Structures are given as structure tokens and as C-alpha cells.
Amino acid sequence: MxxxxxxxxxxxxxxxxxxxxxxxxxxxxxxxxxxxxxxxxxxxxxxxxxxxxxxxxxxxxxxxxxxxxxxxxxxxxxxxxxxxxxxxxxxxxxxxxxxxxxxxxxxxxxxxYSNSLVFLARQDSAFDPNNASDIAGAKIAAQGSTISSQWLEATHPNAKAQLYNTLDNAFLDLGNGRADAMVADLLPALTWLGSDLGKNFTIKGAPIDINDHFxxxxxxxxxxxxxxxxxxxxxxxxxxxxxxxxxxxxxxxxxxxxx
The missing domain is CATH 3.40.190.10 (Periplasmic binding protein-like II)
Incomplete structure (x- = not known):
């Protein structure tokens, strides 16, 4: 057609x-x-x-x-x-x-557009993405079928990944305490941090450059x-x-x- x-x-x-x-x-x-x-x-x-x-x-x-x-x-x-x-x-x-x-x-x-990934967690959380044991021991949210979830599963296969059909649902569970941390694209993460639900959260560690391009x-x-x-x-x-x-x-x- x-x-x-x-x-x-x-x-x-x-x-x-x-x-x-x-x-x-x-x-x-x-x-x-x-x-x-x-x-x-x-x-x-x-x-x-x-x-x-x-x-x-x-x-x-x-x-x-x-x-x-x-x-x-x-x-x-x-x-x-x-x-x-x-x-x-x-x-x-x-x-x-x-x-x-x-x-x-x-x-x-x-x-x-060129993209990077970030980890998010509560501001008062001790979660450190540079510590492999923190990642392995945390419930980490991500949107399924995205570069974020693919990177998480490939780089940290022992992580307790929680995958969601939409980014909003992943953010919702993070904000409501049903996930300990989240990996997401930088700009959507920054947008969510400016929302009411995200106001008590922050980026943990440095942005992750994975040579990702839209x-x-x-x-x-x-x-x-x-x-x-x-x-x-x-x-x-x-x-x-x-x-x-x-x-x-x-x-x-x-x-x-x-x-």
C-alpha cells in the first residue's frame, strides 16, 4: 500500500x-x-x-x-x-x-539526537550505581523493549529488573516505592524529576554514555x-x-x- x-x-x-x-x-x-x-x-x-x-x-x-x-x-x-x-x-x-x-x-x-542513560533513586537513598552489589540487590525499574532495559539486562544480568510497558508506569512504581531505583534516558528523567512525584528523587552517579543515537x-x-x-x-x-x-x-x- x-x-x-x-x-x-x-x-x-x-x-x-x-x-x-x-x-x-x-x-x-x-x-x-x-x-x-x-x-x-x-x-x-x-x-x-x-x-x-x-x-x-x-x-x-x-x-x-x-x-x-x-x-x-x-x-x-x-x-x-x-x-x-x-x-x-x-x-x-x-x-x-x-x-x-x-x-x-x-x-x-x-x-x-544523542542520548545518555542515568540511574534515579530517592535523594536519601544510599544506592550507588558504581557499586555492583547495590545494583544486584536493588529492584530496578525500566521501560521494557528500550535501550535502557536492554543495557540493564546486558550489563547487570544479576539485577532485579522490573520492566514496564510504558515509561510513566515505571516512574509511577519508582515514585511510590515499589522499585528501589530506575534506569532511564537522561532527558525524560530530568522531566520527571521536576514533577510532584519525582521531587524527592535525584540522579545517582554520572550519566552513562552508551553511544546511543535516536x-x-x-x-x-x-x-x-x-x-x-x-x-x-x-x-x-x-x-x-x-x-x-x-x-x-x-x-x-x-x-x-x-x-
Whole structure:
């Protein structure tokens, strides 16, 4: 189904190029973009059920540069790659880490964000992530099927890992004392620490650099669409739009570490 959509989309690009200006035909094309809608500050669902966050805003910018409409929909994390491969979506823009396992199923764009992991625990907790016995003896929360849980299970196989279907549920159990600590991406962790539930918690130890990069995922056969995304990413980085969005969502310091 998407091959027909992509063919029409590329034809519209060609028409726009031949006309020497923006063609209204390109605006009739719609890319269907999946995001989780539950991973603030990258993507979240607002009280009115609309979607917001960095992933959503960067998606709108990329689609504008590609001269196409974009329809962004929330999709549960565990089903997000199957939904792409099943033809429900044309791309995933949802803070998705590039991993060898995922690269066997999807094609990734150039990275659009570099991520690090952190441990969280109560401020008055003696939990020390540099102490292997502390990790082995603690109930550690993480969102399942993410780079956080994969890193935890691979690096600390003796840890008492508690995996959750959403990040919010993992934070909820940590905040309510049903977990001793948690491993999570840095920016979502900082966002949660600013909430009422997270106010008595803190980052334990230093951020963990695991060479983790977020990228856009498309089906492997959609090489031309992937090239369009890569060009649009290059364009928004070149003209300062990317840095503006990073600063707007994450602050000045993040703009220096996100590339």
C-alpha cells in the first residue's frame, strides 16, 4: 500500500522540481508518522489528546521541508515497529535508538539526537550505581523493549529488573516505592524529576554514555523516502532550526550535546 503512496509522493516531488516552485500537488500527499505519545519531553499526549514534544515539532519541520503533509498518530511502543512493517505508518519518529536488532527490521535515518542513560533513586537513598552489589540487590525499574532495559539486562544480568510497558508506569512504581531505583534516558528523567512525584528523587552517579543515537525509522524498501528525511534533517541543522527546537524543548546545555 505504501509503495503506491510513495510513488505518488515522489511524482509530486518531481512535479514541484519541474515547475520551479511549490506545487499544490505535494500538499495533497500525507506521510503517516508514528510516535509513542508517552515519552516526555520527546513525545507526549496533551490533556486535549493532541500530541506534543520534540519529536512532534521536528516531524512538522521535516514534513514542511519535504513539502508534504504529515499525520502524526500515537502508537504503543511494543507495537510501533510491527505497525510500520504492517503498512499502518510510513515512518517512526519517536526517540527510537538505533540498535543492530532494530536495523534488521527497519532502515534508520542519520541520527537526530544523542542520548545518555542515568540511574534515579530517592535523594536519601544510599544506592550507588558504581557499586555492583547495590545494583544486584536493588529492584530496578525500566521501560521494557528500550535501550535502557536492554543495557540493564546486558550489563547487570544479576539485577532485579522490573520492566514496564510504558515509561510513566515505571516512574509511577519508582515514585511510590515499589522499585528501589530506575534506569532511564537522561532527558525524560530530568522531566520527571521536576514533577510532584519525582521531587524527592535525584540522579545517582554520572550519566552513562552508551553511544546511543535516536533516528527516524522507515521500511527498508523505502530508500527514496529515507533520503528525503536525511536531506530535510541536514537542512534544518544547517539553517539553525534544529538548534532552536533543541533549545526550546531541552534548554541551552542540550543544544551543545545533541548532535
Amino acid at each position: 505504501f509503495k503506491r503512496t510513495l510513488t505518488a509522493l515522489l511524482a509530486a516531488f518531481a512535479l514541484a522540481g519541474c515547475s520551479g516552485g511549490n506545487s499544490t500537488a505535494t500538499n495533497e500527499q500525507t506521510l503517516r508518522i508514528a510516535t509513542e505519545g508517552a515519552y516526555a519531553p520527546f513525545n507526549h499526549t496533551n490533556a486535549d489528546s493532541t500530541l506534543g514534544g520534540f519529536d512532534v515539532d521536528i516531524t512538522h519541520e521535516l514534513c514542511a521541508r519535504m513539502a508534504v503533509e504529515c499525520q502524526i498518530s500515537a502508537q504503543d511502543w511494543d507495537g510501533i515497529i510491527p505497525a510500520l512493517k504492517g503498512g499502518k505508518f510510513d515512518a517512526i519518529i519517536s526517540a527510537m535508538s538505533v540498535t543492530p536488532e532494530r536495523s534488521e527490521q527497519v532502515a534508520f535515518s542519520e541520527p537526530y 533516528a527516524i525509522a522507515v521500511n527498508p524498501e523505502d530508500a527514496e523516502l529515507l533520503a528525503k528525511f536525511n536531506q530535510a534533517l541536514a537542512d534544518i541543522k544547517a539553517d539553525g532550526t534544529y538548534d532552536k527546537l533543541v533549545t526550546e524543548h531541552f534548554g541551552e546545555m542540550a543544544a551543545n550535546t545533541s548532535k
